[in-house]
Amino acid sequence: MLSSRVRAQALIQTRQSVRRLTVSATDGSGKISSLAVKVHAGSRYATKDGVSHLLSRFNFQNTSSKSALRLVRESELLGGKFESTVDREFITLKATFLKEDLPYYVSALGDVIYKTSFKAHELSEVVLPAAKHDLAVSQTCPITQSEELLYSTVFRKDLGNPVLYDGVEKVTVEDVKAYADKVYNKENITIVGKGVNEGDLKRFVNDSLFSSLPQGTPLVKSAKPETYNGEARLRSVGESVASIAVGVAPEQFAQYELLARYLTSPLSELAPLVSKAKLDKYTNHGLFSLYVKGPDASVVASNIKKVVSELKAGKDISKAKDIAAAQLAVESEASFAPVEIKFDNVKDFKLGKFSYVAVGDVSQLPFADEL
Amino acid sequence: MIRTASKSQILRRSIATQAAPKPQITKLSNGTVVATESNPASATSSVGVVFGSGSAAENPYNNGVSNLLGHVFRTENGAQTAQQGFLLSSQVGRDFQSYVATSRGSSPSSVLELLQKKLSTGISDASFAASKDQVLKEVDAFETQDHAGKVLEHLHSTAFQNTPLSLPVRGTREAIETLEKADLESFAKNHFLASNAVIVGSGNVSHDELVKAVESQVSLASGEKPILKKQSSFLGSEVRLRDDTLPAAWISIAAEGEPVSSPNYYVAQVAAEIFGSFVASEPASRLQGIKLLDTIQEYHDCDSYDHFSLSYKDSGLWGFSTVISNFHAIDDMVHFTLKQWNRLTVSITPREVARGKALLKLKLASAAKDNASIATNLGAQTLALGSKPALADVFAKIDAIEVSDVKKWASDRLWDQDIAIAATGQIEGLLDYMRIRADMSMMRW
Amino acid sequence: MPQTFTSIVKMSDFILKSPALSKVVVPVAQQFVKYAGYRQLGLRYDDLISEENDIAQTALKRLPEDESYARIFRIIRAHQYELTHHLLPKDKWVTPEEDRPYIFPYLLEAEAAAKEKEDLDNLELVK
Numbered sequence: 001m002l003s004s005r006v007r008a009q010a011l012i013q014t015r016q017s018v019r020r021l022t023v024s025a026t027d028g029s030g031k032i033s034s035l036a037v038k039v040h041a042g043s044r045y046a047t048k049d050g051v052s053h054l055l056s057r058f059n060f061q062n063t064s065s066k067s068a069l070r071l072v073r074e075s076e077l078l079g080g081k082f083e084s085t086v087d088r089e090f091i092t093l094k095a096t097f098l099k100e101d102l103p104y105y106v107s108a109l110g111d112v113i114y115k116t117s118f119k120a121h122e123l124s125e126v127v128l129p130a131a132k133h134d135l136a137v138s139q140t141c142p143i144t145q146s147e148e149l150l151y152s153t154v155f156r157k158d159l160g161n162p163v164l165y166d167g168v169e170k171v172t173v174e175d176v177k178a179y180a181d182k183v184y185n186k187e188n189i190t191i192v193g194k195g196v197n198e199g200d201l202k203r204f205v206n207d208s209l210f211s212s213l214p215q216g217t218p219l220v221k222s223a224k225p226e227t228y229n230g231e232a233r234l235r236s237v238g239e240s241v242a243s244i245a246v247g248v249a250p251e252q253f254a255q256y257e258l259l260a261r262y263l264t265s266p267l268s269e270l271a272p273l274v275s276k277a278k279l280d281k282y283t284n285h286g287l288f289s290l291y292v293k294g295p296d297a298s299v300v301a302s303n304i305k306k307v308v309s310e311l312k313a314g315k316d317i318s319k320a321k322d323i324a325a326a327q328l329a330v331e332s333e334a335s336f337a338p339v340e341i342k343f344d345n346v347k348d349f350k351l352g353k354f355s356y357v358a359v360g361d362v363s364q365l366p367f368a369d370e371l
Numbered sequence: 372m373i374r375t376a377s378k379s380q381i382l383r384r385s386i387a388t389q390a391a392p393k394p395q396i397t398k399l400s401n402g403t404v405v406a407t408e409s410n411p412a413s414a415t416s417s418v419g420v421v422f423g424s425g426s427a428a429e430n431p432y433n434n435g436v437s438n439l440l441g442h443v444f445r446t447e448n449g450a451q452t453a454q455q456g457f458l459l460s461s462q463v464g465r466d467f468q469s470y471v472a473t474s475r476g477s478s479p480s481s482v483l484e485l486l487q488k489k490l491s492t493g494i495s496d497a498s499f500a501a502s503k504d505q506v507l508k509e510v511d512a513f514e515t516q517d518h519a520g521k522v523l524e525h526l527h528s529t530a531f532q533n534t535p536l537s538l539p540v541r542g543t544r545e546a547i548e549t550l551e552k553a554d555l556e557s558f559a560k561n562h563f564l565a566s567n568a569v570i571v572g573s574g575n576v577s578h579d580e581l582v583k584a585v586e587s588q589v590s591l592a593s594g595e596k597p598i599l600k601k602q603s604s605f606l607g608s609e610v611r612l613r614d615d616t617l618p619a620a621w622i623s624i625a626a627e628g629e630p631v632s633s634p635n636y637y638v639a640q641v642a643a644e645i646f647g648s649f650v651a652s653e654p655a656s657r658l659q660g661i662k663l664l665d666t667i668q669e670y671h672d673c674d675s676y677d678h679f680s681l682s683y684k685d686s687g688l689w690g691f692s693t694v695i696s697n698f699h700a701i702d703d704m705v706h707f708t709l710k711q712w713n714r715l716t717v718s719i720t721p722r723e724v725a726r727g728k729a730l731l732k733l734k735l736a737s738a739a740k741d742n743a744s745i746a747t748n749l750g751a752q753t754l755a756l757g758s759k760p761a762l763a764d765v766f767a768k769i770d771a772i773e774v775s776d777v778k779k780w781a782s783d784r785l786w787d788q789d790i791a792i793a794a795t796g797q798i799e800g801l802l803d804y805m806r807i808r809a810d811m812s813m814m815r816w
Numbered sequence: 817m818p819q820t821f822t823s824i825v826k827m828s829d830f831i832l833k834s835p836a837l838s839k840v841v842v843p844v845a846q847q848f849v850k851y852a853g854y855r856q857l858g859l860r861y862d863d864l865i866s867e868e869n870d871i872a873q874t875a876l877k878r879l880p881e882d883e884s885y886a887r888i889f890r891i892i893r894a895h896q897y898e899l900t901h902h903l904l905p906k907d908k909w910v911t912p913e914e915d916r917p918y919i920f921p922y923l924l925e926a927e928a929a930a931k932e933k934e935d936l937d938n939l940e941l942v943k
Contacts, residue, residue, distance in 0.1 A: 029410065031762050032736040060655060067929065072658040073936045077722070079729030082655065096737055098729070121878040126654045133652040266449030322456025329414045329475050330458065334740050660936065722939050 021186050021210055025193030025201045033102060033195040036336040037093040037109055040219045041183035043161040044088050044282075050165025051179045053134070056086035057127045058176055059093050063115040068126075071108060080105060088151070088159050089282050091183070092336075102196060103204050110208035113184050118177040128165075135164045142241040142359045143276060143291050145234060149357040150245040150289050153230040158221075159282065185216025192336045222284050224249065231368040233358045240297040240360025241275075242304035244371075246353075248279060248286035255317075255346045256288040257281075261327055262320035263290065270310060273303040281339065297364035308371040311351035318347050394749060394759040395578040402565045403591060405572075405582050406753045408745055413574040417742035418482040418581065419471030420490070421569050421750025424562040424597060425464045426542070427535035427683070435506065435542015436550060436558045437463045442502035443494050443555065444470050452485065460743045463540055465527075466684050467754055469747040471571070479576050480584045487589050490563060499552050507548070510541050518621040519692055521612075522793045526623040526688065529610040530791035536603035536683055565591035571750040574742035603685040607789025609804050613797070619674065620701055620796040624709070624807070625690025626788045631682045631755045637731070637768050638780045639680040639689050642715055644734070645727035645777075646691065646708075648677040660726055663711045671697050672704040684755055688791070689784070701800035709810035715781035717813075724774050732766055787812035821871070821923045822931075855910040856903045857894040862919040863887060871930060875922035883918050 046052045060082050061068045075082065080097030093112060095105045138144045152160040165171060191210070193201045205211065227247035248256045256279045262268050263277040275293040279286055292307060294300045321343040332338035356368035396406045429436055441461035452459055458473040470489070472482045514521060524539040531537040568591055572581045605627035629639040646663060650656045651674050657664065667673055676693035691708060695701050739745040752759040760768075788811055794801055801807075831837045849855065854864060867876060879887070897904060 028412070030736060031766065032733070057654075067932060068654070069658045069929070069933060069936060072655055073660050073939070076660060076726050077729055077941075079733040081733065096733070098732060098736065120880075125877075130652065130654050266446070266453045319454050323453040323458065326415065326456045326458050326473065326475050330473060330741055330743075333414060333742075660939075662937075721941050725941055 021205060021213075022190040023193075023198070023202050023205050024191075025196040025198040027197050028195035030195050031099055032096065033099045033105075033193065034094060034096040034336075035102075035105060035109060035194075035196065035201075036192045037113065038190045038192060038336070039091045039093070039113075039183055040089065040188050041091040041179070042087050042089040043163045044158045044221070045183065045219050046161050047179055047182070048171050048175055049162055049169040050131075050167075051171050051175055052091060053086050053131055053163060053165040054123070054127055054171055054176050055179055055183075056084045056091045057130050057134075058116060058118060058122070058180070059084035059091070059112050061122050061126060062117045062119060063111050064117055065111060065115055066108075074104075075108070078104060082108075086163060088161075088163060088280075094336075099195065102200060103207075106201070106204040106210075107208045110205075110210040113189070114209040114213060116180065118173055118180070120173045123173045123176070131165045135166055138164055140238070142236065142239050143243075143293060145236065146241045146243040146291060146357045146359045147289060149232040149234060149359070150243060150355060151287065153232050153355045153357065154227050154245055154247050154287060155225055156228060158225050159285070159287070182216075183219065184213060186210075186213045187216050187218040188220075189213075194336065220283055225285050227285070229353050229355050231356045233362045233365070234360075235362050236360055238360065239293055239295050240300045240362075240365060241291055241293045241358070242300050242365050243289060243291040243357050243359075244304075244308065244354045245287055245289040245357070246351075246355070248288050250281075250284070250286065253279065253281055253286055254341050254343050255349060256286065257328075257341050258317050258320055258324050258343050258346045259315075259349050260288060260290075261324035262315070262317040265320055265323050267320050267323070268315075270307055273307055297361035300360075301365050305366060305371060308351065308354075311349070314348055314350040316348045318343075321346070393761050394753075396753060396758055397578070397582050399582070399586055401586075401590070402593065403585060403589065404569045404753065405578070405585050406569050406749050406759070407572040407576060407578040407581055408749050408759070409572065409576055409578060410574055410742075411577075413742060415473055415475055415742055416479065416482075416572065416574040416576040417471050417473040417746040418479045418486070418570075418572045418576060419469055419743075419746050419750070420486055420591075421467055421469040421571055421747060421754060422563055423467055423567045423569075423754035425466045425468050426538045426540045427465045427599065427603065428562060428597065429538055429542075429558075431538065431543075432546060433550060433554050433558065434538045434546040435510070436554055437468045438540065438542050439502055439506050439547065439550060440555055440559065441468060441470070442506050443498055444489060446502050446505070447489070447495060447498040455481070455485075457482065457485065458743070460747075462744075462747050464751060465536055465538075465540060467747075467751040469571075469750055471743045471746050473574075473741075473743045476575070479572060479581045480588060483570075483584050483588045490559075490591070494552055494555060496552065499555070503547065503550065506542070507544060510544050510547065513541060514544075518617065518619075518795055519694065522621045522623045522795055523692060525610050525612065525795075526625060526690075526791055526793035529608045529793055530605055530625065530627075530688060531603045531686065532606055532608060534601055534603040534685075535599050536686060560592070562597055563591065564594045564596065566594060566596040567754075569750045569753045571746040571753075573746040573749060599685075603683070605686055605688075605789070605791070607791060607808070609792035610794075611792075611798060611801070612795040613799065614795055615797050615799075617796040619694050619696040620698060620794065620798045620801070621692070621694055622701070622705070622792070622794040622798065622801060623690060623692040624705065624790055624792050625679075625688040626785055626790050626811070628680050628687030628689035628784075629682055630684060630686055631752075632684075633682070633687075635776075635780050635784075636682060637765070638772055638776050639682075639687070639784070640731050641724065641727040641769065641772055642777055642781060642785075643678040643680040643689060643727075644731040645715070645719065645723050646678040646711060647727075647730060648675070649673075650675045660722070662714070662723075663708060666707045667704065670700055670703060672700040672707070673697070676704075676708070690790070698797050698800050701798065702802050705801065705807055706810055709807065710813075712781070712785055712811070713813050716778055716786045719774060719777055719781075721774050724772070724777055727777075728769050728772060732769055735765060736762060785811065821920065821927050825920070825924065849915075853903075854894075855915060857897055858904045858908060858910060859890055859894050860910055860915050860918070862917050863890055863894075865919065865923070871923060871926045872919075874926040875919050878922050878926075879919060887918075 041052055043052045078101045083094045085092050093109055097105050260277040260279045263274050264271055273292055275291045277290040279288045292300050292304045358365035394408045398404050426437055441463055444461050445459045456474055460471050462469045528537045570585050629636050674694045674696050676691055678691045681688045695704055739748050749759050831841050
């Protein structure tokens with residue numbers, strides 16, 4: 001009786017350990033490989049504002065088995081480099097290195113995910129200054145500022161959380177550690193390799209600390225988030241930006257993706273007026289945003305009025321299908337997460353309700369109801 | 372105690388690898404050279420033409436003509452090619468200019484048709500005017516915003532003064548303003564010749580198919596390959612554009628480097644990689660194994676620096692660019708950096724050279740990512756060297772570099788050699804030429 | 817070998833592990849503490865460690881705020897009493913239980929990091 005229960009338990013345990021990490025790879029003929037560990041730990045999952053940014057900056061700091069210094073020094077002798085980035089969905093740990101060093105980099109990344117020490121002095125001496133610098137850089141760019149405001153206007157919470165740590169809500173090293181414990185689990189991370197043999201990668205991942213990560217729950221969200229329409233204005237020195245955004249459901253991705261590419265291609269007579277147009281795609285929702293930028297706010301004002309009125313009147317965007325497909329193909333080759341979008345059913349576009357953000361010399365920029 | 376981070380036997384476990392694509396080159400009977408670096412796994416293909424004339428082939432009166440030609444290529448019929456799904460790109464270097472179209476799939480003939488049409492038909496007045504306008508805007512933006520880039524251009528202009536390499540790649544506002552359509556056409560007539568061109572392909576394109584298509588579709592004008600009237604030569608000199616309204620100091624200093632065909636090309640690259648680059652705001656950058664960083668970080672001597680080894684057909688530049696917001700540290704930064712250069716000749720260690728070699732390999736292998744830049748690179752190298760060496764051969768060359776090679780190169784090319792200096796921003800603290808020149812050697816060590 | 821914080825800890829661990837050695841050395845140490853008299857001035861042993869070097873500066877910077885404040889208070893108080901040739905009232909003397917190392921862990925950490933940097937700077941490659 002007892003022994004059979006033990007056996008049953010052992011069986012359950014082995015089943016669980018069989019549950020593997022999501023690992024995928026595409027091989028290439030180059031001399032170089034890159035690995036990305038994508039963790040669903042971006043700002044939309046943040047327990048406190050900016051904690052994801054700080055965790056991202058804590059990656060590649062001291063671990064209990066290897067100091068940050070030793071990691072950098074070893075890695076440069078092998079010919080490789082590390083990088084950790086944060087966005088709304090992911091914290092991405094990326095390593096680029098010469099092909100033959102795959103085992104070292106898999107184990108180093110596993111080390112970082114599993115054993116980072118989170119020492120208090122690292123937060124004040126290394127992480128916070130770096131985070132502060134990131135914020136300062138982002139605040140010099142009016143388009144990034146507009147984007148941040150558009151997200152918080154459209155989504156308020158979740159995708160609307162600030163990406164970068166600004167110190168408004170205090171985050172301690174314990175908060176970062178707790179967040180790391182929450183997000184770094186087997187179900188919540190994906191390992192993607194480029195220029196890597198998939199079999200090799202899986203083998204090395206199994207031998208690394210990745211396989212010792214705890215089981216957990218995936219944080220990925222699938223329910224449609226709440227979206228709102230609104231307006232925000234921010235006075236700031238420098239160039240002025242007027243921008244609009246529309247929340248996009250996954251079934252409309254093709255239409256808005258094509259729109260963004262159409263508006264920035266030579267096919268559109270609006271292209272010279274539009275500084276940037278893009279569709280950000282997430283698992284359960286997306287955001288289309290469009291930016292008009294310029295040193296002279298009155299010119300920006302007339303340009304955004306023109307762009308919005310033309311979009312409201314409707315546009316045939318189908319002629320951009322081929323160039324959009326070509327651009328996507330080029331981008332997919334460089335990215336870790338190739339996107340496939342079929343534009344076949346897209347014809348035209350008409351702008352409905354939208355959110356609006358003005359940044360810069362806002363006295364000269366129009367209000368949403370004037371567009 | 373001797374510790375090592377070199378690859379242990381365990382790390383050398385077998386890893387499956389695919390064979391790398393080898394650049395293929397064919398010379399056609401009509402003199403046209405076709406070069407491809409195909410990668411059948413790619414979803415896109417890039418086909419284009421690279422000419423062996425860049426800004427060095429211009430003169431002070433038509434400087435910027437290549438840049439303008441590139442713009443015309445991209446704007447003319449922009450809408451039409453976009454609808455066909457072609458992504459046009461063009462690039463101008465000092466020794467080359469490229470015209471490349473990228474598309475999905477692998478049929479080179481439609482791209483070649485487009486290229487042939489573009490290169491053979493004249494330029495419309497409307498697209499010329501629009502391109503000129505755009506180019507002037509970009510030149511102005513470059514001059515007022517990209518201080519680091521501007522300083523590097525001025526470094527070329529002072530180092531190679533009165534010789535072809537001195538001209539800025541983008542062109543000067545004065546020259547571009549006076550350009551007319553006829554200038555572009557006459558430049559194209561003199562330089563866009565079969566003898567001066569390589570048809571390139573990369574990505575999902577087969578060499579044989581491209582050769583066949585080129586034979587039937589492309590006819591470039593014949594003629595003698597244009598040769599520069601003047602050789603570029605290096606002159607120790609300086610140019611200072613002091614501007615105290617700017618928030619930092621941008622400084623570039625270089626000695627003469629290696630031309631592309633030099634046997635020491637990779638030695639110079641390794642030497643530059645030993646000091647590498649540094650960004651003060653990036654934590655990992657501060658931990659690099661570069662001796663210079665100990666001094667820089669203790670006194671916050673600079674915000675960032677970057678060592679380079681730039682090579683052209685006739686000559687090159689080997690040196691560094693830096694951005695300094697701590698103005699009082701300008702002299703320290705320059706002095707200690709040049710003292711480190713001295714070490715290349717006298718006391719560089721095997722670890723530092725090994726580090727430089729590894730990072731150079733990483734840099735070269737990860738340089739060209741998209742097919743369009745692979746194609747441009749292929750063309751530029753084929754024109755300069757007659758062929759593009761396969762990466763495996765390049766790696767073998769880098770592996771063969773010893774500490775003694777670096778020391779020998781540095782003692783010939785850096786130790787007590789003349790330097791060129793260019794700087795802008797708040798550079799009151801940049802001491803005079805002779806003082807900096809004196810740092811290129813030591814009385815004793 | 818120059819004396820480092822790490823070597824001090826190593827040596828004392830060695831002494832404490834051996835009953836014979838500790839029987840001799842520990843009473844001597846206790847006498848030393850008694851005659852040094854720093855506890856009568858309200859100081860803890862770690863307050864006496866020379867701070868004019870990079871390692872100690874790094875460690876001081878990393879002290880938690882309350883520890884750092886208490887340290888400065890003790891040092892100022894000791895100076896004041898020393899200046900007036902007084903000892904603290906007996907009930908305020910630091911007891912052996914209070915005289916615990918508080919900065920030593922930070923010193924050891926900073927020293928280890930500095931040693932690691934030194935080692936890595938002078939790394940020699942073995943082919």
